[in-house]
Amino acid sequence: MALSKGDKVHWNTSQGQTTGTTVEKKTREFTLDGQKFKASEDEPYWVVESEKSGSKAAHKESSLRKA
Template identity: 65%
Template sequence: MALTIGDHVSWNTSQGRTHGVVKEKRTKDFQFDKQKFTASEDEPMWIVLSDKSGAGAAHKESALTKKND
């Protein structure tokens, strides 16, 4: 699965399935929302914004499911 910025995706949370939009791809280690993340070209992390809350989160590509609009 190849994600691109603007894709609609979903992911699991403790509250259930959440939907949102891909906003950014990270390929180097970074800090987001006071948490440290490891990312690389081979295993990028994606910043997504929740449709419901507008909150941002960082996820591995394997945790995201691309929605067919």
């Protein structure tokens, strides 16, 4: 499944399913809100913006589903 910037996606959290929008694809190690992520070409991460809270978080591409 290929995602693109601006796609509406959903993912699972401890509170249930959350919906948001893809903001930026990361394929190298990066830091977001003080937390390090080891993204790579083989295992990219997406910075996503939550529809409900507006906050940004990073998730593995494999954990996201198009909404």
